[in-house]
Amino acid sequence: MSGNKVILGVISAAVVGAIIGLLVAPEEGAQIRKKIKKRTNSLAGDLIDALEKSKQSAKDTAENLKEEGSALKDEAVNKAAEYTDTAKREFNDFN
Template sequence: MSTNKIIFGIVTAAVAGAVIGLLLAPEDSKKTIKKLKKKTNELAGDLIAALEKSKAKAADAADQLKKEGEAYADVAREQVGNI
């Protein structure tokens, strides 16, 4: 399972838990809505940060693969030139 799917699952579960907890809490609806908005914004920020981190890791991996591919291509060119 990919890291993004795990992060998405955790965030989704956290949001669902927060919503259920707040809806079942014996508080004024305005306070509940305010808490929901705050928690949603916090979780959205966490999700964005996690996605940006994953994006950076993917970009680094792509760069590394490109460098390795270029190195293999150079070796192959040398070997073909030596034939």
């Protein structure tokens, strides 16, 4: 999650910086508004792309963890069955 916060912070800072830079530029209002709109749309697209990559990364990580958990569960079930069989054999040998 902290990676998402960093990405969001960097993009937000870039947007604010671009807007401030355009506002202090010696150009007409219409040109400044066009540039602000163009840069904002570009940065919004970059943000959406970054969020989609983060979302996919989270999905991949969740799937990997699910597979690892399933494998560990299967291993635990097999070990439990082994121990149960061993205990039964030793009990029968004892009697």
